[in-house]
Amino acid sequence: MAEREYTIIFSTVDSKDSADKIAETLVAEKLAACVNVVGPISSVYWWEGKIEKSEEYLLIIKSRRDLLDALMRRLKEVHPYKVPEILAVKVDRGNEDYLAWIDESVRRG
Numbered sequence: 001m002a003e004r005e006y007t008i009i010f011s012t013v014d015s016k017d018s019a020d021k022i023a024e025t026l027v028a029e030k031l032a033a034c035v036n037v038v039g040p041i042s043s044v045y046w047w048e049g050k051i052e053k054s055e056e057y058l059l060i061i062k063s064r065r066d067l068l069d070a071l072m073r074r075l076k077e078v079h080p081y082k083v084p085e086i087l088a089v090k091v092d093r094g095n096e097d098y099l100a101w102i103d104e105s106v107r108r109g
Helices: 016-028 065-078 096-105
Strands: 006-013 034-047 050-064 087-091
Touching: 006 016, 006 065, 016 034, 016 050, 016 065, 050 065, 050 096, 065 087
Parallel strands: none
Antiparallel strands: 006 050, 006 087, 034 050
């Protein structure tokens, strides 16, 4: 059996309500096993030619790598930003029991 690969996706949104809605959507649709909502946090960034500073909420999304394309498509659909931050990082190692739980919690692939 091929070894599964896992991913952590980071995204930010402008409100706790948006963060909670996205988290619940991704978990309910079994695209993510878990979404941590962290914040508020302070973000400083370039946008439309000037430096902006805003209060945001960070989403830390745990899933399997084979669901990444579907997860990113769905995240773009429900995200409030015109250009949402969606960054995926491959998980090199992890607690085997936790990784097995991710497998049990998301769509079969």
